[in-house]
Amino acid sequence: MNRKILLSDLASKDYKETWDYQSQLLQKIVDVKIQNRRNDLQETTKNHFLFVEHPHVYTLGKSGDLSNLLLNENQLKEKNATFYKINRGGDITYHGPGQIVGYPILDLENFFTDIHKYLRLLEEMIILTIAEYGLKGIRSAGETGVWLDVGTPFARKICAMGIRSSRWVTMHGFALNANVNLGYFDHIIPCGIRGKAVTSMEVELGKKVDTEEVKQKILKHFKTLFEVEEFIVS
Structure with missing residues (x-):
């Protein structure tokens, strides 16, 4: 099993370009797995971890409800935002400047073959990361992601998650609100969940956070958590 991960920080990159790049990486891994099975080979599959920051964009998961986007096409242009219906799980979410987005593209057969465990470990990664800043992140039953003050009238989401997998290869991932403009969330029903707010590390701490420092903690x-052998910067 290959537990080395190729690490790339794409800085600021268009959502569609990044989605296409993820798809290419996933397909290359899947192709190796298909050839291995067809020809009784044991070629090692690669794993990737992408960090990226997107320009303003709303994305709707494959089971999402378009009515959760509260802007029409002209209003999207006014907000300098784009919209894509995509192939991850989950409903609608927002990505934008000041948000830390991570896309692990892993062959889970190098780690474990359990999607539920994969999502729970991603949540735990964020819970442990924000705990270093004094924030108590927790899970909300039936709602993937990381929240604060669940079970109170002040429940608010700080990190959204949505993934896709094919032949145990993952794509998409998590979006941690670090210094993001939360006003953009006012134009959607985040993750299709009514009556719950969205927050950021900046709002909770009363100051901007060093996103590079947060990435290193992640x-x-x-x-x-994933028992990675090493990250190789690529």
């Missing part, structure tokens, strides 16, 4: 916890 990688530290990801490495431990």
